Amino acid sequence: MDIKIRKADYADLDRIMEIFEVAKKFMVSTGNPNQWINGYPQRELIDGEIAEGRCYVCLKCGGNEKIVATFCFIEGPDPTYSYxxxxxxxxxxxxxxxxxLASDESVHGITKQCIEWCAKISPCLRVDTHSDNKVMQHLLVKNGFTRCGIIYVANGTPRIAFYKKIDCNEKK
Known part of the structure; x- marks a missing residue:
């Protein structure tokens, strides 16, 4: 199923936070109980990402457009990726x-569609995820990302870093 991606606005914030709660439960159920903890991602963080124009929502196309996923897409350099x-x-x-990147699980293929959308903006993409997030690691490799090493996020915890460079011939 196709989705439409647009920048999030403040009216989307409650739905985005609902999606994060669904994603947290999914992560716990798949053996990743430690990635998004202690209230992360906080409402204030996402509010700031919306204000900066870096938060996006994915809407299921068709009759009643409903937000089914969200992600932040941020131009580098990212300080956590410097080391x-x-x-x-x-x-x-x-x-x-x-x-x-989080989904309410109602639409299959969200990760692939988000990556394809992002690749139209930048041919070089980076992502990081928790070592326990086997689902995301699998999806990243499946979508052409390569493991590059370990980075440390702002709170000092390690994340597996991935990279994908879109070949001009790969773009459509």
């Missing part, structure tokens, strides 16, 4: 980062 261990970034080209 990487157990590997390296393949290049220093400008990039965008996909953060906090």
């Amino acid at each position: 990487i261990e157990d590997g390296e970034w393949p290049d220093d080209e400008p990039y965008y980062v996909i953060h906090r």
Whole structure:
């Protein structure tokens, strides 16, 4: 099923927070109970991402457009990506980062569609995820990302860092 992606606005905030709650329950049920804890992602954080124009929502196309997923898409450089261990970034080209991708589980293929949308904006994409998030790791590799090493997020915890560079011939 196709989706439409647009920038989030303040009217979307309650629905975005609902989607994060669904995603947290999914993560726990798939063996990832430690990634989004202690209230993360906080409402204030997402409110700020909306204000900065970096939060997006995915709407199911068809009669009644409903928000089914959300993510943040942020132009680099991301300070948490400046240091990487157990590997390296393949290049220093400008990039965008996909953060906090979450779905309400009602539409199949959200990750693929989000990545394709993001690739139209930047050919170089970076993502990080928790070592327990096997589902996201699988989806990233399935969608052409390569594991590059370990980065540390703002609270000091490690994340597996991934990279994808879109070949011009790959774009449609």
